[in-house]
Amino acid sequence: MTPIDNVLGRIDKPRQRQPGQYSGLCPAHADKGPSLSVRETPEGAVLLHCFAGCGAAEIVAAMGLELHDLFAPRDKPASTPRKIANLLTAGQALELLADETRLVAVALANYFHEVALSQQDVDRLLTAAGRIGLLRDQTRKTHA
Ligand SMILES: [Zn+2]
Structure with missing residues (x-):
């Protein structure tokens, strides 16, 4: 499984905005958003950003993942x-x-x-x- 599929499978209401750019509900706070921006780099790594201010480390932990799960093996x-x-x-x-x-x-x-x-x-x-x-x-x- 690629990092992006892994991440998108763990957030609520994932939605593609543009190629390689997705949004969804942030798992680290009570999100009515979607506040979470998920971007896939050309190398297959995943960048996370919560517009409500959650740290990426909190978001990764709330998904039950670790940092290395954001990188392509x-x-x-x-x-x-x-x-x-x-x-x-x-x-x-x-x-x-x-x-x-x-x-x-x-x-x-x-x-x-x-x-x-x-x-x-x-x-x-x-x-x-x-x-x-x-x-x-x-x-x-x-x-x-
Ligand atoms: Zn958040």
């Missing part, structure tokens, strides 16, 4: 960054860089919407930073 297990960098072509390196950058952007967007980051999320961000650093090193080597 990443199917590849994390292997060591150095192994990845050594096997990459320039095109693959840029693709990975784009992926890691999107991950950081999604995490920041959630943080901005007051979703607390778990230790697992922080670890994943640190892995992203490490990978980007290794890509930089790899590029230096190639040009040397």
